[in-house]
Amino acid sequence: MPPTNRRPRTVDTSMHFCPHLGCDYCGWPGLNNLRANGHPSGGPWRQLHCTACDGYxxxxxxxxxxxxxxxxxxxxHVLACLAEGLGIRATARVFEVDPNTVLHWLVEAAEQLKAFSAYFLCNVHVNQLQLDELYAVLRGVINGEISEDNAIKRLERSRHWVWTVIDPESKLLLATEIGPRTLAMAQRVVHQVVQVLAPGCVPLCLTDGLKxxxxALLRHFGSWSQPERRQATGPRPKPRWMPLPQLLxxxxxKSYRRRRLVRVKHRVVFGTIDRVTQVLSACGWQINTAFVERLNLDLRQRVAAVSRRANTLCKGEDSLGQHLVLFQSYHNFCLPHASIRLxxxxxxxxxxxxxxxxxxxxxxxxxxxxxxxxxxxxxVLLYRVPPWPQPAGV
Incomplete structure (x- = not known):
């Protein structure tokens, strides 16, 4: 209950929660158990007091x-430069700090932003999804593990591919993963998308020709079906795993000749062409992956590690993953898009x-x-993510 004595509280503490494990209100924001207690020793940060456990x-x-x-x-400002595509060493030179310090801040920010994105990206309703992958040449190519002449030939077997999933209507980046172009990796990406979508949401999926x-989509958007008997006698047919009726x-x-695009062939794998056209006609679109490919261009411009012909390559997948986590949060929450302005x-x-x-x-x-x-x-960096799933506030 709000206090009736003294002056009313003017500091908003609805987005904070008590971190003490022995407190009954630990991890629950917006329960009116916190109050401001001034700035200790005149510092820049305010101290909060929990009236339930009397902790500070x-x-x-x-x-x-x-x-x-x-x-x-x-x-x-350092993290903003990294989010805009500047390399770690270049950022360190601009702000006159040690490169290892910049890397340390990026690692800590990526851990916090990963929890931030997981907290907000849940129960998302989308009508369409576009999935694609782009290659990322890491430091191993320059160090001699892969020669320059053999780099293009080994890209199909390279372990460093960036998988992206986007909602073309809202331009929301739902998932980013790093891994080879294999079935296991495709299943991992689709599984991550299913965890983000709302229960019962089966959107139209558009991809390139990767089989x-x-x-992966069939295993996540399918169910067991019992085929009908074709003969009066004999054993019953075995159940089959079939796609859901609403899966599209x-x-x-795409067909290339001498590194030039010569033809694009549209193919409907699940569903019918009429149903796919009906979903796309609501936006005036056709079967394409243009929006996720445009996102890949943003990735190459804003993530220095995957830019073309650059000397800012990462040394491993962990460092590249930290850049991608920063890019995802920056793209979804901080960067306005002209195509969806109101x-x-x-x-x-x-x-x-x-x-x-x-x-x-x-x-x-x-x-x-x-x-x-x-x-x-x-x-975004000041937002404190609760330690367990709760209704996300805006």
């Missing part, structure tokens, strides 16, 4: 800023002699209904 903790507890002597703005996608899956198979009800005047503001910026998370505003990178 700083407001940045559980974030990458806890225990850091560096300025908050410096850490945010492993069909098997189409491929855009028109304002009335133009708003701006400062100076500039033209009136007619559009409201919108991020993929806003278009998907996961949040209601454009997050800043500092706001």
């Amino acid at each position: 903790f700083p407001e940045h507890h559980g974030t990458i800023f806890h225990g850091k002597q560096a300025a908050v703005e410096l850490i945010v 492993e996608y069909g098997t 899956y189409a491929q855009g198979v 028109p304002l009800a009335a133009p708003e005047s701006t400062k100076g002699s500039g033209s009136a503001k007619r559009w409201q910026p919108c991020t993929p998370a806003m278009a998907a209904g996961l949040t209601d505003h454009v997050w800043t990178l500092k706001e």
Whole structure:
């Protein structure tokens, strides 16, 4: 119950929770058990007091800023440069810090952002999905493990491929994985997408001609079916694993000649062409993977480790995965997209002699209904994720 004595509380503590394990309110935000207790020793961070267990903790507890002597703005600017495509060593030179420090901040931020994305990306309703993969040449190629002449020939067997899954309507990046182009990896990617989708959601899936996608989708969006008897006598037919009636899956198979695209053949694997066309016609589209390929271009521009003809390659999959986690959170929550912007009800005047503001910026998370505003990178890094699944707040 709200207190009736003293002055009312003015500091919003609804997004914080008590971290003490012995507290009955541990891990539960928004229960009105916290109050501000000033700034200890005049520091920049506010101290919070839990009225349930009478414990104290700083407001940045559980974030990458806890225990850091560096300025908050410096850490945010360093991670923002990494999210915009600058390499680790280049970022270290710009801000005059040690490269190992930048790498350490990236590792800690990736761990926190991974939990942040998992907390918000749940029960997502989508109508379409586009899946694709792009190769990433890591440091092993330059060190001589793979020669330059043999690099292109071994790309199909390379362990370093970046798998991406995007919702073409909201531009929401649902999953990123690193691994070879194998059936096991395709199943892992589809399984991660199924964990994000809402129960019972079976979207239209569009991919390239990689056949492993069909098997992975069938195993996750299928059920046992008992075939009918064709003869009056004899053994009953065995049950078969069949795709769900609402599953729609189409491929855009591309044919190249001398490294030039000469033909694109559309093929419907599950469902009918009429049903696939009906889903796509609502947006005025045809069978294609253009949106996920455009995302791959953003990946190469904003993740220095996978950019073409660059000397910022990662030394292993772990480092590349940390860059991808940072890119996913930055892309979904912090980066407005012009294709999904919303028109304002009335133009708003701006400062100076500039033209009136007619559009409201919108991020993929806003278009998907996961949040209601454009997050800043500092706001994302300061968000304390509860230790167990709870209804995500906006």
